[in-house]
Amino acid sequence: MRGDYAPRFHRSLNELPGTSALLGPAHDFCANALEEYASRLQQAKLQSATALERGLRADTQYKTALQQFYALVPVTPPASVIGRGLNQLTALAYSQYQQPQVREVAEKIGAYAGQAEQERQLAAQLARQAAQALREAEVLCEQAIRTATLQLTAVDAEAREPTVVDSRTSGGDNKALTGAGSRGRSTEGPPSGNQSSGGRLAQERGRQYEDFLKEKLGGGENFRQGGREFDGTFQENGDEIWYEAKSGNFWKKAAEDSRIWIKFTSNIGDARRIAEASGKKFYLISENPIPQNIIEWLTKKGLSWKIIPMN
Incomplete structure (x- = not known):
């Protein structure tokens, strides 16, 4: 920098502690950490929303199939014991004393219910993974900002050297x-x-x-x-x-x-x-x-x- 105000400007800069130069990089470091966290947060939100939609849809499909199965096959013991366990194999077991035509339909309903339950469990796993990724992103972001802050504090002790x-x-x-x-x-x-x-x-x-x-x-x-x-x-x-x-x-x-x-x-x-x-x-x-x-x-x-x- 040159001109009438250059000497005054340079004198002002020279009066600053030597570690002042680290403020900019530390700010950028923290900004990068927050930017990375924001990106991971957005990914986690999208993954969670997708998992929720898939899970609700699969849950509705399973409950519908379960109602159809109850209407078709007299279940003994009480129907509540089936819970989330309706699939192709359990459907055949519960309908083993029914007519062949009934068993065939029951098997199809059971297979459909089993697929829906697998989809619901997969959606739940995706939601858990999104939550874990978000927790990890939070930790990384906190560590990055804490590191930059602590380093500035430590370097401040060296400012006179x-x-x-x-x-x-x-x-x-x-x-x-x-x-x-x-x-x-x-x-x-x-x-x-x-x-x-x-x-x-x-x-x-x-x-x-x-x-x-x-x-x-x-x-x-x-x-x-x-x-x-x-x-x-x-x-x-x-x-x-x-x-x-x-x-x-x-x-x-x-x-x-x-x-x-x-x-x-x-x-x-x-x-x-x-x-x-x-x-x-x-x-x-x-x-x-x-x-x-x-x-x-x-x-x-x-x-x-x-x-x-x-x-």
């Missing part, structure tokens, strides 16, 4: 980790222990993968556009593709730390929006296989992806 900002190494694992308010720290003084070693390895892996993709795809360097950094660009079928690269064990980290996942979902959506606004296509490129649940999420969001291992 600056995160690492490295534009060159923002690709691969490091981009999601630093952006999500993970364990990155100020560059004042060297970090120590395994954390430092692991961070350097992840950064180096990210650099290597970006260089590998550039050579393999014959594309350009990483660049910034619209306030977002892209890991590179290449040509495919006459289209220019801008991409985000994920290397190393990023998917494992995202599964273990919801802050990384929240930030990833926000970043990937922004990147696609910026690319498409610039008349380009956007791809997610992964060094390693993408977990199936994430593939389903990418497909639902209409995001394109490729898996390109680094040999």
Whole structure:
């Protein structure tokens, strides 16, 4: 942003806590959870309505058949003992001392009643399944919102500690980790222990993968556009593709730390929006296989992806 008000605007932004950037992704994460719940709720309502209609229709058919059977066959012991048990076999048993013509009609009525009862039981099972699916959706939605809320609360304790900002190494694992308010720290003084070693390895892996993709795809360097950094660009079928690269064990980290996942979902959506606004296509490129649940999420969001291992 440039102009007369730009310095004042930037000063105001700089005064905000570093974790303010997580509010947007957390809001999107909760919104996605509610959207998923609403979708499952609608499915459950439709399934329940269908089950109710089928069940009532089958129940009416059974009761009608039962009345016809009572009118045709003198039942001993009392008719109430048949209950829901009228079918082809029981009809033959109750009518065994009747004339052949009566037995034939009774058998048909019993078969019809048995089919109606099976349909009623199936409808009841569908209704129970819909109720169970709704309960599971409620739990998943609650967990997602609770996770986002708890993560924001936890990260708030780190608000006074600056995160690492490295534009060159923002690709691969490091981009999601630093952006999500993970364990990155100020560059004042060297970090120590395994954390430092692991961070350097992840950064180096990210650099290597970006260089590998550039050579393999014959594309350009990483660049910034619209306030977002892209890991590179290449040509495919006459289209220019801008991409985000994920290397190393990023998917494992995202599964273990919801802050990384929240930030990833926000970043990937922004990147696609910026690319498409610039008349380009956007791809997610992964060094390693993408977990199936994430593939389903990418497909639902209409995001394109490729898996390109680094040999």
